[in-house]
Amino acid sequence: xxxxxxxxxAATTESGTPxxxxxxxxxxxxxxxxxDEIAVAGGMPELPDKIWFHKTAAAVIDAGRCVGCGGCIxxxxxxxxxxxxxxxxxxxxxxxxCSACWDYCPLAGLKTExxxxxxxxxxxxxxxxxxxxxxxxxxxxxVPIELGHVDSAWSVGARAxxxxxxxxxxxxxxxxxxxxxxxxxxAIVTRRIxxxxxxxxxxxxxxxxxxxxxxxxxxxxxLKVLNEPLRKGVERLAFVGTPCQISxxxxxxxxxWKYRRSSAGAVVLAIGxxxxxxxxxxxxxxxxxxxxxxxxxxxxVDVRDGELVLRSTSAxxxxxxxxxxxxxxxxxxxxxxDFAGLGADIAVGNLASEPGRSTxxxxxxxxxxAWAAATGALAVRPLEDLSPVVRTAARDRKRAVRSLAxxxxxxxxxxxxxxEHLDLYEGSERPxxxxxxxxxxxxxxxx
Numbered sequence: 001x002x003x004x005x006x007x008x009x010a011a012t013t014e015s016g017t018p019x020x021x022x023x024x025x026x027x028x029x030x031x032x033x034x035x036d037e038i039a040v041a042g043g044m045p046e047l048p049d050k051i052w053f054h055k056t057a058a059a060v061i062d063a064g065r066c067v068g069c070g071g072c073i074x075x076x077x078x079x080x081x082x083x084x085x086x087x088x089x090x091x092x093x094x095x096x097x098c099s100a101c102w103d104y105c106p107l108a109g110l111k112t113e114x115x116x117x118x119x120x121x122x123x124x125x126x127x128x129x130x131x132x133x134x135x136x137x138x139x140x141x142x143v144p145i146e147l148g149h150v151d152s153a154w155s156v157g158a159r160a161x162x163x164x165x166x167x168x169x170x171x172x173x174x175x176x177x178x179x180x181x182x183x184x185x186x187a188i189v190t191r192r193i194x195x196x197x198x199x200x201x202x203x204x205x206x207x208x209x210x211x212x213x214x215x216x217x218x219x220x221x222x223l224k225v226l227n228e229p230l231r232k233g234v235e236r237l238a239f240v241g242t243p244c245q246i247s248x249x250x251x252x253x254x255x256x257w258k259y260r261r262s263s264a265g266a267v268v269l270a271i272g273x274x275x276x277x278x279x280x281x282x283x284x285x286x287x288x289x290x291x292x293x294x295x296x297x298x299x300x301v302d303v304r305d306g307e308l309v310l311r312s313t314s315a316x317x318x319x320x321x322x323x324x325x326x327x328x329x330x331x332x333x334x335x336x337x338d339f340a341g342l343g344a345d346i347a348v349g350n351l352a353s354e355p356g357r358s359t360x361x362x363x364x365x366x367x368x369x370a371w372a373a374a375t376g377a378l379a380v381r382p383l384e385d386l387s388p389v390v391r392t393a394a395r396d397r398k399r400a401v402r403s404l405a406x407x408x409x410x411x412x413x414x415x416x417x418x419x420e421h422l423d424l425y426e427g428s429e430r431p432x433x434x435x436x437x438x439x440x441x442x443x444x445x446x447x
Contacts, residue, residue, distance in 0.1 A: 029422060030432045031058035049417045051102040051109075053081060053095045054440035059421055061088050062433040065107045065332040067278065068219030069241075070200070071248035072101035074226040077260040083221055090439045100260070102418060104251055107332050109415045112247040115254075116148065116342040117410040146393035147361075148342040151368060153383040154360045155353040160377070170358035170378060171271060171348050172213045175238055176206040177377035178370060184269065187238040188225045192216045195298040195310075196281040200225050204234060217301055219278045219330065223248055226263050238269040238370075243338035246272045250343040269370050272341020274349025274359075274389070276303065276322070276396060277333035284328040293317050304350055331430070337400035337408065339393040346370065351388040359383060405430065 029036070031054055039045040053072070060066050072089050073081045077098060084090035089101075102109040158173035178184045186204040191212035193199055200222035203209045222241050226249070230237075239249055252264035285295045293310055302309045303322055310318040341347035345367035346360060353359045360380075362371050401408045405428040406416055416424075425431050 029055070030434050031055045046097075048419045049099070050097055051099040051418050052097045052440075053089075053091055053101050054435045055418060056101040056105060056108055057089070057439050058435040059102075059418070059425070059432045060105055060107045060332075061439065062435050063425075063430045065335070065430050067107060067244055067330050067332040067336070068221055069106065069245045069248055070221030070223035070225075071104045071106060071110075071245075071252075073221060073224035074248065074252060074262060074264070075100040075104035075260070076227065077257060079227055079261070083224070084439060088439070089221070095440075100257075103415060104248055106244045106247055107335060108421065109417070110248065110251055111409065111412065111414055111416055112244070113337055113408060113410040114412055114414045115247055115251060116338065144390050144394065146337075146397050147340055147386065147390055149363050150386070151362045151364070152371075153352075153386055154362070154380045155357050155383045156348075156360045157357045157379045158377065159379050169213060170360060171240060171273075172209055173377045174271070174346075174370070174374045175203075175240070176209050177374040178238065178269070179204075179206050179209065181373055183236070183370065183373050184238050185234040185236045186231075187240060188222060188267075189240045190216055190218075190220055190222050195301050196279075196285050196295070202228075202231070202234070202237075204231065214300065215273070215302065217279050217284070217303065218281045219245075226252065226267075227261070228263075229261075230263050230266065235266055237263065237267045238271060239267045240271045241273065242275040242278065243272050243341045243343070244275075244336055246270050246341055246343045247338065269346070269366055270344045272344025272347040274340055274347065274351060274392075275333075275336075276339060276392065277329045277336075279325070279328050280330060284325065287325050287328045288318070291318060291320065304355075334403040335400055337397040339396040340389055349389070351392060352383060352386055359386075359389065361386075361389075 033054075036045065056072060066088055068087070070089075073083075077100060078093070078096050080091055080093045080095050081089050081101060082092035099109075104110055106112050156170040158169035160173065175184070175187045175189070179187070186202050187209060188200060188202055189209065189212045190198040190200050192214055195216075196218060198216035198218045198220045200220050201208075201212075202225055203212060219242070222239075223245055239246070241249070249264060249267060249270060252260075252262060253267070256262070256265060284301075288295055288298065288310060297312045297317060298310050299313045300311045302311070306322055307319055308322040308325055309316065340349070340361065345364045346362055348358050348360050350357075351359055360371075362368055406421070406424040422432055
């Protein structure tokens, strides 16, 4: 029995007849407010799964589960959501209650494991590029479900040197070449502000791509760029991001809305970056300082083979197991089962390739076209052994199944409702919270 059904069963009049269908459930919601109380008292409450932003915030942001993908910002048709001083999404103008922020959040309504198991998961016509497909590795052995569809696998390095790149600069070289060839008009990427902080932006030239070379382990809401007007002449985009970001992009592409002014449809190439977790920049800086490293000297942060590696411009400063810095990571990352970018056209990371090179998995028809157009800029060789990628992907999947308070259900519905979430997360370590007033100021002031 769900939480709402429990309330319906308990809500009876003195004569023993059931009360109106939704009269009591809203009052059991930590995010319920005066508006809900008035509606219930008047006998005309809203449908329980009509979601205002403050309820998404209560279940995800204020519950400490936000992974900073920017999906709620990208999905909002009224462009009512921005970023607060604490680096989290917040209302910047009136919420319309359309529920999109809930539906497209990978920690709220969107069940990414079901998205990748469905035939159109990759945002293309049914066929290669979705988790339902089964693939074989170059040696003919079946690829486990954790790895998704793999058309081809490569160990890659850039032919030309670019300052600041990591793992051979494969992504930088690939995107630069595609821009120069006219295959792309721009790319949404994250550039480093410093070793710990990044910011998303739309690059439209190879020089801008090269200036953004190198990884940053800060989720800075890159999907929000999709909800900003495109420059004139920019019609074909690449999006470079982590698996959670790619999942939301695919959902936006698969379920567009005519009232949403989004550039998601302009993304013709999704490049997914292997990802085990991201960090809170402030907490990571604090942890690094506690480990005896002067944060001002850190020029680069990297995660490789389960280790966090910090480097200055000339030397290695620290190498420790990344698990020692778990307290500085985003807690919502524990609930993610996608390490290898299952929804991407091309997935890239450093596992299975030697230092100075990247592992590239080509997954879709769009990925094959881009790969064929850019191989001249890359030094490539076939990659036969993907077992390190498989092991890490399997480990992350097990962690997610263990960490989720809801069932992990690839074959189930694509969405979880708000009332289901209330029920499933009640009593967990991450229950719905009373939302921070500042995060919904416009809701409070207007409603």
